[in-house]
Amino acid sequence: MAETNGSLTDCACIHGRYNLKFVESHRKSHRSIVRVRYAETDQMGVVYYANYLVWMEVARVEYCQAIGFRYREMEIEDGIFLAVAESHCRYVSPARFDDEVLIQTRVTDVSRRFVSFDYEMSVDGRRVSTGRTRHIFLGRDLRPVRLPDKYLDLFPAPERE
Amino acid sequence: MAETNGSLTDCACIHGRYNLKFVESHRKSHRSIVRVRYAETDQMGVVYYANYLVWMEVARVEYCQAIGFRYREMEIEDGIFLAVAESHCRYVSPARFDDEVLIQTRVTDVSRRFVSFDYEMSVDGRRVSTGRTRHIFLGRDLRPVRLPDKYLDLFPAPERE
Amino acid sequence: MAETNGSLTDCACIHGRYNLKFVESHRKSHRSIVRVRYAETDQMGVVYYANYLVWMEVARVEYCQAIGFRYREMEIEDGIFLAVAESHCRYVSPARFDDEVLIQTRVTDVSRRFVSFDYEMSVDGRRVSTGRTRHIFLGRDLRPVRLPDKYLDLFPAPERE
Amino acid sequence: MAETNGSLTDCACIHGRYNLKFVESHRKSHRSIVRVRYAETDQMGVVYYANYLVWMEVARVEYCQAIGFRYREMEIEDGIFLAVAESHCRYVSPARFDDEVLIQTRVTDVSRRFVSFDYEMSVDGRRVSTGRTRHIFLGRDLRPVRLPDKYLDLFPAPERE
Numbered sequence: 001m002a003e004t005n006g007s008l009t010d011c012a013c014i015h016g017r018y019n020l021k022f023v024e025s026h027r028k029s030h031r032s033i034v035r036v037r038y039a040e041t042d043q044m045g046v047v048y049y050a051n052y053l054v055w056m057e058v059a060r061v062e063y064c065q066a067i068g069f070r071y072r073e074m075e076i077e078d079g080i081f082l083a084v085a086e087s088h089c090r091y092v093s094p095a096r097f098d099d100e101v102l103i104q105t106r107v108t109d110v111s112r113r114f115v116s117f118d119y120e121m122s123v124d125g126r127r128v129s130t131g132r133t134r135h136i137f138l139g140r141d142l143r144p145v146r147l148p149d150k151y152l153d154l155f156p157a158p159e160r161e
Numbered sequence: 162m163a164e165t166n167g168s169l170t171d172c173a174c175i176h177g178r179y180n181l182k183f184v185e186s187h188r189k190s191h192r193s194i195v196r197v198r199y200a201e202t203d204q205m206g207v208v209y210y211a212n213y214l215v216w217m218e219v220a221r222v223e224y225c226q227a228i229g230f231r232y233r234e235m236e237i238e239d240g241i242f243l244a245v246a247e248s249h250c251r252y253v254s255p256a257r258f259d260d261e262v263l264i265q266t267r268v269t270d271v272s273r274r275f276v277s278f279d280y281e282m283s284v285d286g287r288r289v290s291t292g293r294t295r296h297i298f299l300g301r302d303l304r305p306v307r308l309p310d311k312y313l314d315l316f317p318a319p320e321r322e
Numbered sequence: 323m324a325e326t327n328g329s330l331t332d333c334a335c336i337h338g339r340y341n342l343k344f345v346e347s348h349r350k351s352h353r354s355i356v357r358v359r360y361a362e363t364d365q366m367g368v369v370y371y372a373n374y375l376v377w378m379e380v381a382r383v384e385y386c387q388a389i390g391f392r393y394r395e396m397e398i399e400d401g402i403f404l405a406v407a408e409s410h411c412r413y414v415s416p417a418r419f420d421d422e423v424l425i426q427t428r429v430t431d432v433s434r435r436f437v438s439f440d441y442e443m444s445v446d447g448r449r450v451s452t453g454r455t456r457h458i459f460l461g462r463d464l465r466p467v468r469l470p471d472k473y474l475d476l477f478p479a480p481e482r483e
Numbered sequence: 484m485a486e487t488n489g490s491l492t493d494c495a496c497i498h499g500r501y502n503l504k505f506v507e508s509h510r511k512s513h514r515s516i517v518r519v520r521y522a523e524t525d526q527m528g529v530v531y532y533a534n535y536l537v538w539m540e541v542a543r544v545e546y547c548q549a550i551g552f553r554y555r556e557m558e559i560e561d562g563i564f565l566a567v568a569e570s571h572c573r574y575v576s577p578a579r580f581d582d583e584v585l586i587q588t589r590v591t592d593v594s595r596r597f598v599s600f601d602y603e604m605s606v607d608g609r610r611v612s613t614g615r616t617r618h619i620f621l622g623r624d625l626r627p628v629r630l631p632d633k634y635l636d637l638f639p640a641p642e643r644e
Contacts, residue, residue, distance in 0.1 A: 043397075044403050044405070044464075045464075046464070049375060049379075049406040049409060050372040050373070050375035050376050050379075051372070053371060053372035053375065054372050057371075057372075075365075081366055083366070083413070084371040084413050085412070085413055086410075086411065086412050086413065087371060087409075087410070087411050087413075088408075088409070088410045088411075089408065089409050089410075090407070090408050091405070091406050091407055091408065091409075094464060142366075142367075142368070142416060
């Protein structure tokens with residue numbers, strides 16, 4: 001991929017993995033943008049709370065691609081799945097229909113068994129939520145496996161928090 | 162299953178396949194009930210239109226079980242999937258959060274290759290929508306297969322419309 | 323509601339608020355059951371992780387009704403919304419299509435400004451996940467409000483953990 | 484909007500309404516792209532059928548914006564909602580996780596009371612589905628209203644089919 005460079009540095013993806021634009025921003029974080037769908041709102045007039053986890057997935061998949069592997073291929077070719085072990089989300093202020101949500105994603109911890117991601121979501125500079133997910137690597141039988149070097153080496157050394 | 166009797170006659174399922182209560186109603190139709198989830202509403206204050214298709218799936222799975230086979234087992238044991246070829250829905254009046262939606266499901270056409278379902282959805286006697294789905298049977302490779310007799314025989318002869 | 327009795331004691335709701343069956347179980351917890359929809363699975367063959375939050379909503383709404391108020395009416399009549407401030411979920415083992423998921427819901431903390439719920443989800447006695455949500459009460463303008471006595475009094479004194 | 488020009492001619496929107504790129508293509512059709520989310524797949528390994536209707540919504544909203552009005556503002560400022568009266572979808576071949584789905588959207592019929600859209604969805608030139616939705620304009624009370632000239636005039640004269 002032209003838009004990646006081995007170690008993930010200061011990249012930002014403006015809407016979609018194939019239209020990446022890189023912006024100098026936060027070191028080792030990745031930027032994704034999702035636009036709020038009508039389907040994602042609820043009758044409170046704001047985004048339904050479970051949908052933030054869907055956005056985290058979108059951001060996580062884009063992050064993985066940005067560091068050089070496509071999640072889809074890892075599943076198909078290596079039979080390795082990134083299963084969620086834990087999710088956490090703080091809802092700071094509401095996101096609304098048609099809002100453009102910027103998601104900054106970082107890896108905070110990675111090993112052969114686990115990887116953790118942090119997410120910051122904002123709309124026009126206003127923070128809407130923060131999230132964290134922790135994952136384990138599973139094989140096709142949904143049992144834990146050790147992540148091969150070829151994937152592990154792609155992850156940046158986690159930031160110190 | 163205690164609640165089925167080979168040919169599906171006049172059964173109604175009140176909320177959940179294991180708590181079936183039978184009500185004399187429409188011959189060869191099956192009744193399901195779903196309660197509207199908050200997640201299913203949108204900012205118009207009514208149910209988002211794609212969710213009616215989810216309810217049709219719930220009703221269809223219950224219908225299949227009521228005539229004697231569990232959809233899950235057909236997938237796992239026989240590797241046969243019921244893929245949707247076509248869906249249609251008319252939205253007559255809105256359904257809202259916490260509404261109890263009655264879904265009456267009928268098979269309108271069935272063969273070894275295809276099956277079609279009709280759905281009528283109502284809240285307290287008020288019609289909210291009507292739907293229709295048409296399906297083909299696929300194998301694990303997602304290619305068309307012919308439905309084995311053991312499943313085909315479970316379907317009632319379709320109603321004349 | 324026939325099925326409630328002021329203070330919530332040992333109730334269990336088997337699939338749907340109108341078909342409640344009470345089971346002596348955990349004091350001051352409420353039991354809900356959801357059946358896994360096909361729509362809720364993903365290509366890993368298990369339930370997609372955001373859907374557990376939808377189930378927590380279903381369980382929470384049922385809990386609220388079981389202690390004597392209907393969430394829908396609080397929104398419409400009093401203009402009070404239960405907004406999620408935080409969610410957390412641990413995914414212990416996978417839930418699959420057609421599984422019957424038992425959700426045990428407790429209030430762990432409640433005041434005029436906040437309420438927290440705990441959820442335990444299991445399938446046939448096997449724990450699939452645990453969750454926690456924290457909520458604030460908002461008015462129609464989405465600003466915090468204090469919960470009126472008539473609602474606050476319905477909550478049981480939280481369990482000591 | 485810089486990217487629109489009164490009558491909608493030959494525009495294509497590559498992922499997101501603010502990053503529009505115009506491509507000479509089908510007269511009076513609009514092109515949107517969505518990337519398949521993991522959340523949108525089901526255990527058959529393909530996109531769950533209700534999600535095509537969500538994509539149609541995304542494409543419809545982008546279409547509306549491309550001809551010069553933002554759907555969000557019509558709701559907020561004029562209290563006019565575009566309610567779905569009917570949906571139809573043919574599922575031609577499966578879309579899968581991470582696929583880039585091109586959606587071509589056209590208005591096939593428009594009046595002060597109704598508007599109809601057609602959608603063609605494809606992945607790498609392979610058609611995955613076709614859809615059609617029909618809508619009515621509603622006021623805040625969810626009763627039909629007549630679309631004001633300022634909006635009606637934005638729509639192109641529908642194509643003859």
